[in-house]
Amino acid sequence: MKRLYLDNAATSFPKPACVHQALIDYATKVGASAGRGAYDEAKESGRIIHHCRELIAKLINAPDPDHIVMTFNCSDGLNMVIHGLVNPGDHVITTWMDHNSILRPFNELISYLEIEADFISTQENGIVNVDDIRKAIKPNTKLIAVLHSSNVTGTVEPTAQIARLAREHGIYTLIDAAQSLGHWPIDVLAEGYDFLAAPGHKGLLGPLGTGFLYIRQGLEKVLRPFKQGGTGSRSEIMTQPEIMPDKYEPGSHNAIGVAGLAKGVSYILDETVEKIRRHDRALCERFMAGLDAVPKLTWFGPRDVENHVGVFSVRMEGYEPLELSQLLERDFGILTRSGLHCAPLAHKTIGTLDSGGTTRFSFGPFVTLDDIDYTVDALKTIASKPRR
Numbered sequence: 409m410k411r412l413y414l415d416n417a418a419t420s421f422p423k424p425a426c427v428h429q430a431l432i433d434y435a436t437k438v439g440a441s442a443g444r445g446a447y448d449e450a451k452e453s454g455r456i457i458h459h460c461r462e463l464i465a466k467l468i469n470a471p472d473p474d475h476i477v478m479t480f481n482c483s484d485g486l487n488m489v490i491h492g493l494v495n496p497g498d499h500v501i502t503t504w505m506d507h508n509s510i511l512r513p514f515n516e517l518i519s520y521l522e523i524e525a526d527f528i529s530t531q532e533n534g535i536v537n538v539d540d541i542r543k544a545i546k547p548n549t550k551l552i553a554v555l556h557s558s559n560v561t562g563t564v565e566p567t568a569q570i571a572r573l574a575r576e577h578g579i580y581t582l583i584d585a586a587q588s589l590g591h592w593p594i595d596v597l598a599e600g601y602d603f604l605a606a607p608g609h610k611g612l613l614g615p616l617g618t619g620f621l622y623i624r625q626g627l628e629k630v631l632r633p634f635k636q637g638g639t640g641s642r643s644e645i646m647t648q649p650e651i652m653p654d655k656y657e658p659g660s661h662n663a664i665g666v667a668g669l670a671k672g673v674s675y676i677l678d679e680t681v682e683k684i685r686r687h688d689r690a691l692c693e694r695f696m697a698g699l700d701a702v703p704k705l706t707w708f709g710p711r712d713v714e715n716h717v718g719v720f721s722v723r724m725e726g727y728e729p730l731e732l733s734q735l736l737e738r739d740f741g742i743l744t745r746s747g748l749h750c751a752p753l754a755h756k757t758i759g760t761l762d763s764g765g766t767t768r769f770s771f772g773p774f775v776t777l778d779d780i781d782y783t784v785d786a787l788k789t790i791a792s793k794p795r796r
């Protein structure tokens with residue numbers, strides 16, 4: 409039986425062949441740690457990492473590659489901003505659709521700093537109302553952290569409008585692009601984001617253990633480094649160097665992972681984000697129509713394909729989300745994720761928090777329209793059989 413991987417929201421699979429080759433080349437020909445030696449291999453490691461920053465900067469239209477800080481995943485970058493920016497007495501805002509990698513750092517700060525937070529609920533389709541954010545703004549609001557697209561419903565949020573609102577009030581924005589980057593065009597300058605965190609291992613098609621944080625030029629003067637340590641630069645001083653990106657990159661890099669990530673980003677730039685988005689949109693359209701025709705099935709999120717990335721949550725009458733995932737794997741080789749997807753308030757929004765969450769299907773660039781038809785047929789077959 410074939411294996412059909414539909415858990416790209418967790419991490420993308422498969423990766424393009426050039427990503428695998430880059431890992432092998434790094435492991436067999438480079439090996440060294442960037443910034444930790446003057447020999448050619450260490451210099452080559454540094455060059456590969458810088459090239460990756462350049463490619464990411466091009467992808468998101470960031471003016472300076474040194475403002476692309478390499479991280480180990482998306483949570484890492486989100487934590488760097490939340491813990492490095494917020495002070496006692498500050499007020500912060502996020503939404504019910506956001507992931508635990510924003511909700512938990514916020515709650516951690518609430519637990520030991522005197523900070524205030526507002527968690528903004530949304531309509532059932534997961535779209536946050538910008539006016540609700542406007543109403544929550546206070547004189548001491550420091551940060552609005554919001555996800556670009558939901559990892560539960562695939563809803564795309566009005567982040568550019570939120571950033572404009574924040575800018576008008578002198579508030580910083582932190583965008584969690586975990587479910588968008590690579591298949592949704594993002595321009596940090598035109599959309600006016602201060603900070604943007606993304607994983608390297610999802611839409612950017614890099615290996616696990618990679619990610620980045622974009623820091624708008626000038627904000628390195630405001631953002632405290634959340635972690636400190638050796639950088640291979642300015643070793644004579646015992647405080648974190650101010651130079652970018654070293655200020656936020658203590659410790660040895662995941663250079664082998666970054667080598668793979670650089671190839672993933674190159675692949676996307678060559679294909680173009682617009683083309684990958686068109687493909688994702690076509691998959692969404694086909695899946696929406698298919699899901700509507702499956703008996704006993706409810707799916708959540710916006711009906712509008714223009715407002716949707718390839719992430720879908722469903723419930724089937726008579727089945728726990730985990731049971732449905734297990735049947736899809738056992739009888740059809742379809743791999744999905746069930747449960748709350750680290751986003752409890754998103755499940756509260758769609759009414760599935762107390763009933764085990766949903767079964768989630770998430771697409772990647774190598775998923776085909778035939779795969780979508782196969783998945784819809786599998787759901788129809790399950791729905792048509794008497795419940796065992």
Ligand SMILES: Cc1ncc(COP(=O)(O)O)c(C=O)c1O
Pocket residue numbers: 417418480481482483484507509555557558559584586587606607608619
């Ligand atoms: C919306 C969202 N934000 C953040 C994350 C965290 O990403 P990472 O696992 O790379 O830290 C995820 C992961 O699923 C996500 O879906």
